[in-house]
Amino acid sequence: MSPEADAVQTDAIQTGAAQTGAVQTGADTGLAQVLDANGKLLPDAVLPDATPERLLELYRTMVLMRAIDKRLEGLQRMGRIGFFGSARGQEAAVVGSGGALAPDDWVFPALRENAIMLLRGFPLSRYFAHMFGNTHDVLKGRMQPMHFAGRQVNQVSWSSTIATQLPHAVGAAYAMKLKGDPHVAMGFIGDGGTSEPDFHAALNFAAVWHAPAVLICQNNQWAISVPSSKQTASETFAIKARAYGMPGIRVDGNDLLAVLREVTAAVERARRGEGPSFLELVTFRLGGHSSADDPTRYRSDSEVEHWLKLCPLNRFRTYLEDAGHWDEARQTALEAELREEINAAVKEAEQATLPPPVSMTEDVYSVDPPALCEQRENLLRELAEK
Ligand SMILES: Cc1ncc(C[n+]2csc(CCOP(=O)(O)OP(=O)(O)O)c2C)c(N)n1
Ligand SMILES: [Mg+2]
Secondary structure (H helix, E strand, C coil), X not given: CCHHHHHHHHHXXXXXXXXXXXXXXXXXXXXXXXXXXXXXXXXXXXXXXXXXXXXXXHHHHHHHHHHXXXXXXXXHXXXXXXXXXXXXXXXXXXXXXXXXXXXXXXXXXXXXXXXHHHHCCCCHHHHHHHHHCCCCCCCCCCCCCCCCCEHHHCECXXXXXXXXXXXXXXXXXXXHHHHCCCCCEEEEEECHHHHCHHHHHHHHHHHXXXXXXEEEEEECCEECCXXXXXXXXXXXXXXXXXXXXXXXXXXXXXXXXXXXXXXXXXXXXXXXXXXXXEEEEECCCCCCCCCCCCHHHCCCHHHHHHHHCCCHHHHXXXXXXXXXXXXXXXXXXXXXXXXXXXXXXXXHHHHCCCCCHHHHHCCCCCCCCHHHHHHHHXXXXXXXXX
């Protein structure tokens, strides 16, 4: 992707200038949008098929996601949790994608899509339990924080090895097809992950097998310190889908309504047996790569300020207010309600006990091999001697 192409894309998102009358859709070099930079409906905008109640539920999850992000950042800075990866700025891409799923569909996330679990009913207290690795953590404190999983919401744990989640999603989708299971697997990858061999393998197999998979690239402009312009020489990320033989769709990832509309269309295509799709959601990571990163070392303040003006929460809120579904009083009440919910969840998570160290020897074998039994006995003896 040339720097010139980059500039054009940014401009398109900022102004809605790519729109010449009809809203672009289904294109791998255009940009599907519903809202302009300020949250006003574009001329001839095609809205997603969603009730006001559903849109408000999605908005609530976006505000919750932003509030959790802020709280986790503070907890990490105080040393109360060990690691944190922000998704600030990517709320529309995450929630709009998750909003397209049916309850029994599957999610194979990368680092920043965890809020989809909350949208699909995963309890907040268990969400925080994972960040503290306590006894209520479904992963029993064995994973690094931010590697959530939830069987009850069909969300598989992310592996830190980037891009591996895409072949997993495609494999699961193919298995569903073979079994006649009418569900869809959604897999996420970052712009940086597209340079991994797993990206190629996943898209190729998905298309050849005609798997019911929806594969989503969150192009948040950076892969740690590597900008998207240095990640690929392709015109866009979405255009790569052409080479594999599946639709590629490029969407304004800070426009909740556009993401919801386009991802829903891809999910429906997959469910109808029409095969996989690849979507590029154009967005921006407002925070650092993780709590171990200092983004001021490699990117300018003006770039961040540019994207702050395109805040997905503000744009969607303006739309909701214009449609008469939202106002300042409701916003204040929601923020107070979420603060209380988060406070209660953090308190509960910090007060819960940690899993006993010996639990690390459990859950792998139905019958433990002798070597593992010996290690467990040694561990128990050492702990008793302490
Ligand atoms: C296979 C592999 N290579 C390198 C890394 C180190 N690494 C962790 S995150 C990351 C960048 C990921 O960028 P991107 O895919 O754009 O996702 P984002 O973090 O922006 O959401 C890299 C290189 C890794 N985890 N796995
Ligand atoms: Mg990235």
